[in-house]
Amino acid sequence: MAREEYSVETRAQIVALVMIAKMKPQDVAILLNIPRVSVYQIVQRAKEHGYDPTVNPRIEHEHVANNTRSGRPKVVTEAIEASIIASITKDRAGREKSAEYLAYEAVETRAQIVALVMIAKMKPQDVAILLNIPRVSVYQIVQRAKEHGYDPTVNPRIEHEHVANNTRSGRPKVVTEAIEASIIASITKDRAGREKSAEYLAYEAGISESSVLRLLKLNSFNKCKPTVKPGLTDKMKQARLAFALEHQHWTLEDFKNIIWTDETSVVLGHWRGSNSVWRRSFECYDSTVIRRRFKKACEFMFWGCFSYDAKGPYHIYQKENTAAKKKAEKELQIINRDREQAAREEWELNNTFSRLQLRPRRGRKPNFKFTTKNGKLEILVPKLLPFAQECKRSRPGTIVMEDNAPAHAHFHQKEIYSFHDVQRLPWPGNSPDLNAIEPTWFWLKKRTTLQGAPGDRKTAVEAWEKAWERLPQHHIQAWVERIPFHIQEIIRLEGGNEYPEGRPQGDVRSRCRRKGVLSFRAYLEDEWEDLE
Structure with missing residues (x-):
């Protein structure tokens, strides 16, 4: 079994050199600094996965992919799966009980072309005929590998960056730095700006709503519930x-x-x-x-x-009935009547000297207030x-x-x-x-x-x-x-x-x-x- 650290580019390169360029496995092992047994295993796996250069010389991903590993025994049985679904759909409590996708882009063909042209020294036109690929595409793939730093005399192993797609420029950018700054300033200006919709921000800036949403995401803005705090005077x-x-x-x-x-x-x-x-x-x-x-x-x-x-x-x-309310009010009246006079006298004593000033003072004249709550x-x-x-x-x-x-x-x-x-x-x-x-x-x-x-x-x-x-x-x-x-x-x-x-x-x-x-x-x- 090939060691897992060998990329698909390297495995495609090995298969191309051995099965198309007819290089000896030991020579490929020395060239790429890979154990000979690994070269044999990679070639053998390609054959087991259906690769036959006499039928179709193009190397596909399944020819050089790792074998599926069994892993540990499956924990989630059909019975467990059925019980989980039944638990969720049973009642309202079940609905409240507390994905990942991997994408892969094949580069095996580009690695195969680079290996045949730059290592096996095959002519680009022969490789184009062999793989049924336009000759100009073969030239472009080889030229891109050179531009990305591939030199078989320095390191013959093909890495991913040597055969990866170039970053495409796309259409001219509509959202300039000035527009981006104006949108962020409009949002962070005040509380009204924080509540503006993406549609309104797009109207202000003269761009599309999707551009506004994309810009806000790049600047780490999220639509969240506002933080609630008590109002303070x-x-x-x-x-x-x-x-x-x-x-x-x-x-x-x-x-x-x-x-x-x-x-x-x-x-x-x-x-x-x-x-x-x-x-x-x-x-x-x-x-x-x-x-x-x-x-x-x-x-x-x-x-x-x-x-x-x-x-x-x-x-x-507890809820008060009419009789309880009347009883409480009567008791409270007795307490307030006895206490109000004493409270008034205490208040008069504390405010006597402030009220004796000869010069008038601004503001309202102090008045006695008595709380009558229970x-x-x-x-x-x-x-x-x-x-x-x-x-x-x-x-x-x-x-x-x-x-x-x-x-x-x-x-x-x-x-x-x-x-x-x-x-x-x-x-x-x-x-x-x-x-x-x-x-x-x-x-x-x-x-x-x-x-x-x-x-x-x-x-x-x-x-x-x-x-x-x-x-x-x-x-x-x-x-x-x-x-x-x-x-x-x-x-x-x-x-x-x-x-x-x-x-x-x-x-x-x-x-x-x-x-x-x-x-x-x-x-x-x-x-x-x-x-x-």
Whole structure:
């Protein structure tokens, strides 16, 4: 068997010299610096593959191609193939369970011509008659080999570049450098340019749409989903920058003292993350492929909290009937009536001296405002504060981070924190990148819609409770560890959020590619089948 590193050009050259030029195999072996046994094997294989110069002297690819190797035993049997197809087409879950072509261009004939003319010293016209090729083509192939550096006196072995086709110039280029620069400038100018279609860009530049698409591909442009970030006003940026500057020297140990809290809305029938299905071209309307879309409405609110060391309690807000609402409003009125007078007196004391200035000051006159929201006392007293007291045993410096929602700014809620000796961390508004619990919601929504978005409240509640219990602590720790990096980026951007969130070293997760073992992104169906 010939050694695999011999190219088809070399094998065609050997066959031409031995079987047409009638050179001895040992002479060819010496000429090309190839073992004699390899020359014999290449010639023998050409004969076995049907090459007979007396019938057709032209060497085809199959005459000098490598023999088909058996390789290892086939793993994918017909039974396995049938089971995979059945698993895909079984139901909607099967459709979501997670090509290569090789091209070859023959150059055997050109290598044969070069070998016969430049080594066997046959006349080009004789080679043309022998192979039934125009004589001018023989001259051109030999001349091209010389131009590409082939010299049998230096190295008689024919390489691919000696007989390869010349690069063709094609028609004159329409897209000049000036047009290319103008298209890229039009795209990168502003957000409107980023959303222009290829048809519109082609109209602006006066070229075809396919030319625009080809140009964009060469410059690594892809049509992608836009990056979504919260909108920030100048006041919000200033608050974010002030928070970042105040905590820029905090270490990871300092952030481990924080209890992160937040809440999110759960929408029935709503998917999170990208979902693909396996289907054939004619199955686009198969019942297992179609995904139903329903009118979206918030079904319930989910609240949770955790720290670096422990996962805290969660709470699902229940629907209030009329009697419960009236009872809550009555209790709230009592709290607000008792607390509003004290809050007003405190405000008057703090603003007395600023209001006594003789010279008038610009701006609106300060007015007393009192928040009348309920302060979410159903979470604070029975769930959050006990968890905070438990965390203080191991970390005495435990503090609670809450957003600036009106309910969290209620005076009565502040008094409860003070009464239980639990400190709060002021949080700049509209800054999910500064709250480590924000990535939790995407993780939970992805897991709870893994086998389909829940269609009723009971199933959704069970799925969220189960997903919260299964939330790994190492994920929580990773989300906390990226906060110091976010703070440095906010300082660099002067309060902006135009940066990729996450730890600077990236993910350290290990990929699993072993047969019979699932990677971390794959999930078994039986984990969620009890929710169906």
